[in-house]
Amino acid sequence: MEIIKNTDLDDLHELGSGTFGTVYHGKWRGTDVAIKRIKNSCFSGRSSEQDRQKKDFWREARILANLHHPNVVAFYGVVPKGPGESMATVTEFMVNGRHALQRKDRSTR
Numbered sequence: 001m002e003i004i005k006n007t008d009l010d011d012l013h014e015l016g017s018g019t020f021g022t023v024y025h026g027k028w029r030g031t032d033v034a035i036k037r038i039k040n041s042c043f044s045g046r047s048s049e050q051d052r053q054k055k056d057f058w059r060e061a062r063i064l065a066n067l068h069h070p071n072v073v074a075f076y077g078v079v080p081k082g083p084g085e086s087m088a089t090v091t092e093f094m095v096n097g098r099h100a101l102q103r104k105d106r107s108t109r
Contacts, residue, residue: 037083
């Protein structure tokens with residue numbers, strides 16, 4: 001799994017946010033990527049709970065790093081120290097991804 005430095009990312013613009021974080025369209029090594037910055041509040045509670053939550057994050061990242069399929073966005077790596085000590089994941093950017101999925105959904109009904 002690739003460890004990506006936050007300084008190697010360029011956030012272009014926010015795509016959306018939710019309970020767990022905010023997703024940005026950005027650039028990494030000249031490639032369009034999706035950057036999901038995880039809210040620090042996702043790693044809250046007692047220190048033992050925080051440790052478990054961080055272990056879960058890293059376990060999921062390892063699984064995604066080993067998952068390769070043409071119908072799944074490519075997982076590029078993890079940013080362990082972003083702004084405010086936040087963590088982030090970096091994946092392939094899907095141009096009109098949500099709209100393409102919605103169109104496909106409609107055509108199969």
